[in-house]
Amino acid sequence: MRRGAVGVAALLFAGVLIGALLGLPAPGAGLPPLVTAQMGNSGVTHPVTAVLLNFRGYDTLLEVAVLLVALLGLLAVQRSERAVAPGAAVEPVLQTLARRAAPLMVVVGVYLLWAGASRPGGAFQAAAVLAAGAVLAHLARLLPAWSAPRAWLRTGITGGFLVFLAVAVALLGGGALLQYPPAHAGLLILLIEAGLTVSLALLLAGLFLFLSEEGTRR
Amino acid sequence: MTVGLVFDLLLAGTLLWSAWRTLAAPTPERAVILFIVFGLLMALAWARLSAPDIALAEAAIGAGLTGALLLDALGTLRRRAGGGP
Amino acid sequence: MSTGMLFALVGALLFTMGAAGVALPGAPLRRIVAFNVMGSGALLVLVGLAQRGGGVDPVPQAMVLTGIVVAVAATALALALARRLGAPGARAASGDDD
Numbered sequence: 001m002r003r004g005a006v007g008v009a010a011l012l013f014a015g016v017l018i019g020a021l022l023g024l025p026a027p028g029a030g031l032p033p034l035v036t037a038q039m040g041n042s043g044v045t046h047p048v049t050a051v052l053l054n055f056r057g058y059d060t061l062l063e064v065a066v067l068l069v070a071l072l073g074l075l076a077v078q079r080s081e082r083a084v085a086p087g088a089a090v091e092p093v094l095q096t097l098a099r100r101a102a103p104l105m106v107v108v109g110v111y112l113l114w115a116g117a118s119r120p121g122g123a124f125q126a127a128a129v130l131a132a133g134a135v136l137a138h139l140a141r142l143l144p145a146w147s148a149p150r151a152w153l154r155t156g157i158t159g160g161f162l163v164f165l166a167v168a169v170a171l172l173g174g175g176a177l178l179q180y181p182p183a184h185a186g187l188l189i190l191l192i193e194a195g196l197t198v199s200l201a202l203l204l205a206g207l208f209l210f211l212s213e214e215g216t217r218r
Numbered sequence: 219m220t221v222g223l224v225f226d227l228l229l230a231g232t233l234l235w236s237a238w239r240t241l242a243a244p245t246p247e248r249a250v251i252l253f254i255v256f257g258l259l260m261a262l263a264w265a266r267l268s269a270p271d272i273a274l275a276e277a278a279i280g281a282g283l284t285g286a287l288l289l290d291a292l293g294t295l296r297r298r299a300g301g302g303p
Numbered sequence: 304m305s306t307g308m309l310f311a312l313v314g315a316l317l318f319t320m321g322a323a324g325v326a327l328p329g330a331p332l333r334r335i336v337a338f339n340v341m342g343s344g345a346l347l348v349l350v351g352l353a354q355r356g357g358g359v360d361p362v363p364q365a366m367v368l369t370g371i372v373v374a375v376a377a378t379a380l381a382l383a384l385a386r387r388l389g390a391p392g393a394r395a396a397s398g399d400d401d
Contacts, residue, residue: 002327002328003327006323006326006327007323009323009326010319010320010322010323010326013319013322014315014316014319017315017318017319018312018315018316021308021311021312021315021348021352022312024352024355026356027353027355027356030353030360031360031362032358032359032360032361032362035361035362047359047361048269048271048361048364048365048368050361051361051362051364051365052365052368052369055362056362056365056366059365059366059369060369063369063372063373066373066376067372067373067376070373070376070377070379070380071376073380073383074379074380074383077380077383077384077387078383078386078387112274120270120271120274121271121274122271124271124275124279124368124369124371124372125271125274125275125278128274128275128278128279128282128283128372129278131283132278132282132283132286135282135283135286139286200372203376204279204283204372204375207283207287207375207376207379208283208286208287208290208379211287211290211291211379211382211383211386212290222306223306226306226309226310227309230309230310230312230313233313233317234313234316234317234320237317237320237321237340238320240336240340241320241321241323241324241333241336241337241340243333246330246332246333249332249333249336250332250336253336253339253340256340256343257343260343260347263310263313263347264350266306266310267306267307267310267350267351267354268354268359269350269359269364269367271364271365271368272346272350272364272367272368272371275368275371275372276371279371279372279375280339280343280371280374280375283375284339284374284375284378287375287378287379287382288332288335288336288378288382291332291382291385291386292332294386295332
């Protein structure tokens with residue numbers, strides 16, 4: 001009964017939505033010309049990075065805040081005493097592979113961070129690769145699950161956001177939020193991205209490592 | 219019909235098919251595995267939309283991290299179903 | 304039809320399928336997966352529509368990049384809540400039998 005009703009509603013919704021999409025007028029010029037025109041002032045040469053950290057920097061600032069809140073929520077609902085599974089024996093092959101892969105992933109992460117200024121890449125991708133490395137190390141039993149966030153972890157997780165916020169506050173005198181002076185924009189963006197990479201990597205890894213019940217905590 | 223359009227149509231069909239299989243999967247295990255496949259196909263779709271930044275992020279986060287999180291949750295489920303932690 | 308429009312339509316269908324998956328009764332884990340499919344569909348519509356005239360639009364691309372990261376955080380939070388419910392993937396009802 002409920003399946004049928006949901007199915008009919010979904011079909012109707014899909015029909016209306018597709019009709020609306022197909023009925024849209026031809027697109028105007030939109031925002032790309034504006035982005036292209038302002039690229040010279042952005043401090044970077046890759047348009048997506050320019051939008052992410054310069055033109056719409058406040059979106060990214062608030063997004064990092066959302067991530068922090070999500071991690072806080074996760075820590076709040078998580079049981080304080082987790083059932084830690086004894087964990088099956090780890091394949092030595094996996095452990096060796098993880099040992100070999102982890103330094104490579106760090107190199108790839110740093111490269112992605114650096115590449116973000118001029119080509120696809122940036123803090124988000126770099127952080128994702130670093131976090132994936134941490135998860136891999138955890139699954140290979142090289143890195144224990146995290147229990148309570150200790151001081152260094154708290155500093156690392158909030159550090160990037162605080163650097164971003166500090167830059168935003170310092171530039172408030174200029175009139176608008178996160179309006180970098182074009183001469184220093186490149187350096188400021190690199191500073192913010194470096195901070196964000198560390199914070200986001202710890203945050204994304206934390207989403208997994210605070211939840212994980214696999215393996216032993218050392 | 220250009221090669222690009224044929225590839226786009228194939229990719230679109232595969233995306234929809236994998237999403238359908240994910241949602242209609244008989245067991246949660248299969249749903250999670252198919253979701254990881256879906257995430258990788260999404261990365262391809264982003265690449266076709268000339269968005270390599272999103273493709274990178276989707277492959278690492280959408281398929282990788284989300285998949286790991288879901289698989290970990292499945293492990294917990296299995297242990298609980300097995301009676302005791 | 305441009306690549307952008309094609310994937311915007313695919314996104315609309317994915318969104319609908321995911322929404323139906325969230326609405327139908329099922330275990331929390333499957334609903335979380337369905338929610339993720341729904342989110343992917345919405346992001347595809349966002350970028351696809353902006354690029355339906357051909358060309359590349361970096362503004363929605365940057366927005367979607369942050370959207371993906373927020374989606375994984377929301378998924379992790381939802382999974383933590385589902386664990387708290389006691390039965391993250393109970394095949395019976397909606398899993399509130401803790």
